[in-house]
Every structure is written in structure tokens, then in C-alpha cells.
Amino acid sequence: MRPFIQFESVSKAFGSVTVVNALDLAIEKGEFVSLLGPSGSGKTTILMMLAGFERPTQGAIYLDGKRIDHLPPYRRQMGVVFQNYALFPHMSVAENVAFPLEMQRVPRAEIAERVERALDMVKLKHLKDRRPSQLSGGQQQRIALTRALVFEPSVILMDEPLGALDKQLREHMQLEIRELHKRLGLTIVFVTHDQSEALTMSDRIAVFNAGRIEQIDDPQVIYDTPRTRFVAEFIGETN
Numbered sequence: 001m002r003p004f005i006q007f008e009s010v011s012k013a014f015g016s017v018t019v020v021n022a023l024d025l026a027i028e029k030g031e032f033v034s035l036l037g038p039s040g041s042g043k044t045t046i047l048m049m050l051a052g053f054e055r056p057t058q059g060a061i062y063l064d065g066k067r068i069d070h071l072p073p074y075r076r077q078m079g080v081v082f083q084n085y086a087l088f089p090h091m092s093v094a095e096n097v098a099f100p101l102e103m104q105r106v107p108r109a110e111i112a113e114r115v116e117r118a119l120d121m122v123k124l125k126h127l128k129d130r131r132p133s134q135l136s137g138g139q140q141q142r143i144a145l146t147r148a149l150v151f152e153p154s155v156i157l158m159d160e161p162l163g164a165l166d167k168q169l170r171e172h173m174q175l176e177i178r179e180l181h182k183r184l185g186l187t188i189v190f191v192t193h194d195q196s197e198a199l200t201m202s203d204r205i206a207v208f209n210a211g212r213i214e215q216i217d218d219p220q221v222i223y224d225t226p227r228t229r230f231v232a233e234f235i236g237e238t239n
């Protein structure tokens, strides 16, 4: 049987530049996997291919045993959270969360119910009538997460979601996302260039260098026994 998420020899080139190179990657259901590496190492491109915003040049991507790399984003059942969480300023929190459901013409009564449920999951129901400008950065990021959860996706993709927050808030949100991951049994693929963030949050870390995985292991193993000089140096930078 295939793993829950599988990249099978996936490459991606932009013009003559190959940014992801024959990637094999397997992620199990319920895992929290970080893609860690310096800027330009291909992490976002991998996430974009998983979400359906980019197509592989070669190879195949499977979700739950089904090949998905030819499917449009809306047929992939994934929630996506970016650093620039892009809430609509003129809409309330509830309207922001409802927006993706309205786009898919979900019936009005069901939308209301699902928005309530999603806001309840992140304990933000009391803020539902506020505008984004009336929320803190952390609250805005939680709303962006809620908008990703409203489809009740089995996979959440996060691209540097905490990059814009100050250190204290970032650490708080790391714990919150971790807790949500456990409580909801989500599979999370998390892109970061921050070693300590990957080490604290992940079940496994894939360390990227120039479009290839240098090492994929538990945080402890990566930390204690880096397999290449690149991994040792990259992990060592914050320590």
C-alpha cells in the first residue's frame, strides 16, 4: 500500500532551471512533517505541487492511494495557510471563514454551521463579528488557519505561517498549531527556514538543499546525528 502522501520521483523545472530534483517523499496520515532548508531550496515549490498550484515536470504525486498531480486545487481536499494570510479587510471574521464555502456554493444553512464549528475548533467564536483590523497578528493567523479548516481537510499545508509574527507570539502559535494537530489528527506539511521551529514542532524533518533532501528523520536524530555536513551546519546555525 502507498503512504498517505507520496511524491514519486518528482521534478520541477522553471525554464532550464530544475528547482526540485527527482524527489521521493512519503508522509503518513497524522504526521507533522517540516520541509526545512534555506531560501531557494525548493520548499515552497513542493508545497505548491501538493496543493495543485504547480504541476510537476516529471514524476507523480499520490494522496491516499490516488494520483492527484493532474487534479485542480479544489479537488485535492487540502487546507492551505500562507505567511501573508490575506484576510479580506472589508469582511467580518465569520464572512472571511465562510468565503471559500460560498465560492463552492455550499448551501447557506450549512455554511453557517460549518463556520461556527470551525471557529469553535480554534476557540475564536467570540470574535466572529470583528473585522481583521480589530484583531492581533496572532488572531489573524488563527482566522487564516480556520479558513483552511472549514473544509475539514485531511491535510493542511503551511508555508512559513508564523514568519510575520514576533518571537513570543510565534512560540505561542507553534504550541497552538501543535495542539490542534494532535487534537484533530491532522496531517500537516509545514515549510520553514527556521531550524528551531522545525525541531520543536515536527514528527519528522526533511532537510532540503538545492531541490534535494539531504536527510529526513526525527528531530532528535537530525539534531544528534546529522548525516551530512550541510545538515550539521544548517541545524547548527541557531545553536
Ligand code: ADP
Binding pocket: 014, 019, 037, 038, 039, 040, 041, 042, 043, 044, 045, 046
Ligand atoms: P524556498 O521555498 O525553499 O525558498 P522556492 O520553492 O520558493 O524555494 O524556490 C526555489 C527556486 O525556484 C528559487 O530559485 C526560485 O527563484 C525559483 N522559482 C520558484 N517559483 C518560480 C516561478 N514561478 N518561476 C521561476 N522560478 C521560480
